[in-house]
Amino acid sequence: MAKLYFYYASMNAGKSTQLLQSAFNYAERGMRTLLFTAAVHDRAGHGRIDSRIGLEAEAIPFDATTDLHGTAVLATNDGALGCVLVDEAQFLTRPQVLQLARICDELDVPVLCYGLRTDFRAELFEGAAALLALADVLQEIKSICTCGRKATMNLRIDQQGNAVTHGAQTEIGGNDRYVALCRRHFMDRVRA
Numbered sequence: 001m002a003k004l005y006f007y008y009a010s011m012n013a014g015k016s017t018q019l020l021q022s023a024f025n026y027a028e029r030g031m032r033t034l035l036f037t038a039a040v041h042d043r044a045g046h047g048r049i050d051s052r053i054g055l056e057a058e059a060i061p062f063d064a065t066t067d068l069h070g071t072a073v074l075a076t077n078d079g080a081l082g083c084v085l086v087d088e089a090q091f092l093t094r095p096q097v098l099q100l101a102r103i104c105d106e107l108d109v110p111v112l113c114y115g116l117r118t119d120f121r122a123e124l125f126e127g128a129a130a131l132l133a134l135a136d137v138l139q140e141i142k143s144i145c146t147c148g149r150k151a152t153m154n155l156r157i158d159q160q161g162n163a164v165t166h167g168a169q170t171e172i173g174g175n176d177r178y179v180a181l182c183r184r185h186f187m188d189r190v191r192a
């Protein structure tokens, strides 16, 4: 039986790198994959997955209106799918996570989701909350804070490097806008 996986981490932990390695692995074995990424996350351009290590791939951009299950069904008409890979899974809606579960359960295709657990205020993203509730396998991808502890939190910073504690949940950016920290150092910065 195919499974729904949620690989979660803070920013800059290697999520996109691992996704692209998995996609390559399937391709090496002659298996077709379907790649999705959030349309709003246009750091590498619309519909592109990029990793800081330099790997890149084209992906289907999704927004809240995208029918992921329908797209997978259409794709299986052209031949079997080895797996579905979703980057920036924190931007999924809960109904879309339920669609991904149907891809596993009804089409018997594994779905591997990669994304953030929490936002800059340490609140769950909708997609992460749904995946934490519904995924068969939860796996943390670990990265480290400047102190050597595990970096689990995402601090949003302004141009001067000061902590930002208010604002919209979605704000696209990279290492210039966010720093991954352990909880203790995250709290030190947001309380300062």
Ligand SMILES: Nc1ncnc2c1ncn2[C@@H]1O[C@H](COP(=O)(O)OP(=O)(O)O)[C@@H](O)[C@H]1O
Pocket: 009, 010, 011, 012, 013, 014, 015, 016, 017, 018, 050, 051, 052, 053, 054, 143
């Ligand atoms: N040239 C490089 N060589 C090795 N690792 C790198 C290089 N550039 C960035 N990285 C590492 O890649 C990781 C970030 O990968 P990425 O897939 O972009 O992360 P995420 O998708 O989780 O934000 C970081 O651990 C960073 O240290």
Ligand SMILES: Cc1cn([C@H]2C[C@H](O)[C@@H](COP(=O)(O)O)O2)c(=O)[nH]c1=O
Pocket: 010, 011, 012, 015, 016, 041, 043, 116, 118, 119, 120, 121, 154, 156, 169, 170, 171, 172, 173, 174, 178
């Ligand atoms: C913490 C946080 C992040 N984001 C955005 C910033 C980036 O565009 C993506 C995460 O990218 P990565 O592949 O993990 O490097 O999410 C956001 O919109 N709001 C936040 O609170």
Ligand SMILES: [Zn+2]
Pocket: 145, 146, 147, 148, 149, 181, 182, 183, 184, 185
């Ligand atoms: Zn720390």
